[in-house]
Amino acid sequence: MIQSAPNLLTFEEFLExxxxxxxxxxxxxxxxxxxNPTGDHEEVAAFLNRKLNVEIDRQSLPYFIPRTYLVKPPxxxxxxxxxxxxxxxxxxxxxxxxxxxxxISQGKSVKLAVEVVSTNWRDDYLTKARDYEEMGIPEYWIVDYLGLGGRRFIGNPKxxxxxxxxxVEDEYQVSQFRGDDRIDSPRFLELNLTAKQVFSAGA
Incomplete structure (x- = not known):
């Protein structure tokens, strides 16, 4: 990521x-x-987008995945x-x-937020996890397909x-999946994907 302006803005000024x-x-x-996401990063995100849309349609859920959006923490x-x-x-x-x-400014509007990890992994594991938790977003995925995150988050060896x-009771509890582990999503219980399948989308 590249900082593009030195001046501090309000959120309203950012929108303008x-x-x-x-x-x-x-x-x-x-x-x-x-x-500045890489092509591999975008392929992983697109793969998940496609699989989630299939689940939304198959279950006739009142959900959708927008193309452009912003999430504003409090x-x-x-x-x-x-x-x-x-x-x-x-x-x-x-x-x-x-x-x-x-x-979006209210967590109840969001069923799931997904971040695909890039070199700025601290933003996903620290900043966004904190802010999404505070907003009350019920489910948040961090997809670290290259194993870039800190050892305290993904273990050693990475x-x-x-x-x-x-x-859970206003705090995030984390479950982690690797290799052929089937991803267990509280929101999408019938999602039939392994971690390896997701990671392979960016291979």
Missing amino acids: WYPDGRGRYELYEGVIVKM SIASGYQPDVIVLDKNALHDESLWKKSST QPTFSVYQL
Whole structure:
């Protein structure tokens, strides 16, 4: 990630600044950051997007995966774009910024947020996990297909790890999956995927 502006912005100023067209940007406590995902990273995210859409359709769930969006945590001037996000259509009427700027500010609107790990792994394991937990997002996946995260998060020796964070009594509890482990998702119980299948999408 590359910082693209030195001045601290409010979230509202970030929305006004956000350019049309190519480019993905996030706001970290007032600092604009340009996202530069690799092709492999995008293939993993696209694979999960496709599999989740199949589950949503198969179960006739009132969910959808938007193309453009921002997630605004409370109390801080930040705005994130998870690599995949599953929203609840029925909850959006309480989102004051949704129709104008595709922005989510309430955890109840989100069924699942997914981050595919890049070299900025601390953002996914520390910053976003903290903020998504505070928002009350019930399920958060960290897909570390290259095993880049810190050893305290994925163990030693490092290896590709799929972490499922589930909100239990307002705190995230994590389950981790590797190799041929079948991913256990509280939200998508019938999802039939192994960690290896997901990681192979970025091979």
